[in-house]
Amino acid sequence: MALRKILTYPAPELKQPAHAVQNIDAQINQLVTDLVESMYAAPGVGLAAPQVGSSERVIVLDIDHENPGKRLIKLINPVVVEREGSIVWEEGCLSVVDYTSEVTRSKRVLVRGWTPDQNEIEIEGEDLLAVALQHEIDHLEGKLFIDRISRLKRDLYKRKVKKWLREGVPLEAKKPAVSI
Numbered sequence: 001m002a003l004r005k006i007l008t009y010p011a012p013e014l015k016q017p018a019h020a021v022q023n024i025d026a027q028i029n030q031l032v033t034d035l036v037e038s039m040y041a042a043p044g045v046g047l048a049a050p051q052v053g054s055s056e057r058v059i060v061l062d063i064d065h066e067n068p069g070k071r072l073i074k075l076i077n078p079v080v081v082e083r084e085g086s087i088v089w090e091e092g093c094l095s096v097v098d099y100t101s102e103v104t105r106s107k108r109v110l111v112r113g114w115t116p117d118q119n120e121i122e123i124e125g126e127d128l129l130a131v132a133l134q135h136e137i138d139h140l141e142g143k144l145f146i147d148r149i150s151r152l153k154r155d156l157y158k159r160k161v162k163k164w165l166r167e168g169v170p171l172e173a174k175k176p177a178v179s180i
């Protein structure tokens with residue numbers, strides 16, 4: 001078990017776009033394994049490498065926590081190649097403590113990427129899976145869901161976090177119930 005510490009806003013690593021993986025080697029496979037374990041432990045629906053301070057384009061997702069592993073997705077260098085429709089979803093994030101907000105995204109996406117055993121695959125997702133794929137790929141661009149809400153709402157949240165930090169409130173103790 002290698003649980004990695006999940007960084008939370010305003011950690012600067014979360015704003016850094018991640019690098020494309022050039023070589024799916026043992027180190028990348030270890031990162032994938034750690035991400036999976038950290039995601040289930042959190043628990044979260046997905047986790048992206050920048051959230052644990054790694055600047056690699058790697059994400060993991062599982063929208064079915066009732067049956068862990070059954071619908072587990074591990075993707076390296078994922079790219080959205082098709083998108084369709086629009087959906088509003090109440091999102092949370094392991095890196096954005098104690099906050100959820102409605103975000104508008106594509107309702108269906110087709111994502112292309114690589115598996116840890118070096119096969120190129122396509123994943124089609126609708127509704128929650130589509131939302132989660134887009135949310136995790138955003139992390140690889142250094143983007144959080146709070147970057148997709150209104151400026152007013154975002155500023156209110158930022159002020160709240162600054163206040164917690166000023167008062168020494170431990171952010172780790174605060175977590176949204178459902179986090180992508």
Ligand SMILES: [Zn+2]
Pocket residue numbers: 092093094095135139180
């Ligand atoms: Zn997130």
